[in-house]
Amino acid sequence: MNVVEIDGVSQRYGRATVLHGLNLNLAPGEVLGLFGHNGAGKTTAMKLVLGLLRASAGQVRVFGRAPSDPHVRRWLGYLPENVTFYPQLSGVETLRHFARLKGAPMHQVDSLLEDVGLTAAATRRVKTYSKGMRQRLGLAQALLGEPRLLLLDEPTVGLDPFATQDLYRLLDRLRAAGTSIILCSHVLPGVEAHINRAAILTQGRLLALGSLAQLRAEAGLPTLIRGSGLQRVEVLQQRWSAAGHVTRPWGAEGLQVAACNGSKVELLRQLLAEDSPSDVEILAPSLEDLYRHYMNSHQITAQEAAL
Incomplete structure (x- = not known):
């Protein structure tokens, strides 16, 4: 009960x-x-x-x-x-x-x-x-x-x-x-x-x-992968951008990539195969990220309904 x-x-x-x-x-x-x-x-x-x-x-x-x-x-x-x-x-x-x-x-x-x-x-x-x-x-x-x-x-x-x-x-x-x-x-x-x-x-x-x-899983928000101390930032960024992944620099010698649609493991494998990062962070969407997502989605739906 x-x-x-x-x-x-x-x-x-x-x-x-x-x-x-x-x-x-x-x-x-x-x-x-x-x-x-x-x-x-x-x-x-x-x-x-x-x-x-x-x-x-x-x-x-x-x-x-x-x-x-x-x-x-x-x-x-x-x-x-x-x-x-x-x-x-x-x-x-x-x-x-x-x-x-x-x-x-x-x-x-x-x-x-x-x-x-x-x-x-x-x-x-x-x-x-x-x-x-x-x-x-x-x-x-x-x-x-x-x-x-x-x-x-x-x-x-x-x-x-x-x-x-x-x-x-x-x-x-x-x-x-x-x-x-x-x-x-x-x-x-x-x-x-x-x-x-x-x-x-x-x-x-x-x-x-x-x-x-x-x-x-329902929201489908990306997991962020951040690699620091990289030697091949440009190579990785070009490869991932060409594959449709959103990337941005992370610190002086680092790179962040947004892993969507179950691509986290493959992107992590590529990072470790292509380079030797001094540190790797894997950040799943936080409760705050999820809250913002659902609130924004509701606001968009309400605006569309008002048109």
Whole structure:
């Protein structure tokens, strides 16, 4: 049984439709990334799963039940984009307060503060916390009660690069332990290694859904091969350009070629046979590349439809 089933869901606010027939699911122990510009419908989808909104059309099921089911809510953890706490409470007092509300064991408080790197600041008032520290406290709050489903709305907002990596390592551990996670973000670099599938939304519609390997195959974007320290740059460039491959210089003695349509292995073989590079980089399309591709394709389709 899937942890989350979103079946043909539309959501309307008055005359405005913010989700259009969304179909989405989440498997046990899976991390699903929701990506899109502001207003794409990511937060609305999360609120439907949380039971904070009722779908205008279609059905949402969480653990096979309605999101409003009290049993379901005990299995959820949620970090909102703009997390706020009582400023006069300390970090540890805040977590104890939420532990009581959730019915979570008090012994989890200290361990969660350690997990998110706030042990040293546990007794400080929250009003003295930076944005990143409040975000980490929010994550600790979401993890109280060991939720089976974790929903994170822009979890890296306010985090420095080190704290961001700590967050992703924590999510990796949770995934390995069987926690299902929906991660909503518009910050793409760094996240792709920590998700199983990506869902790209725009204007309330699902543009693409799949693993990065599936999206790369569907998009047909080239893999970049970069050779450095080459002796025969001009020979390779002429040969590849004549064969229809897009090339460009790479550094003082290097060359980049775009490998399309399954040509990566053959181009790499030619590079190593024709020259002796000091270094070779192979760059598959990133999540950011895929996101840009699907967004641009959607924009072109919309423009053509308007003609």
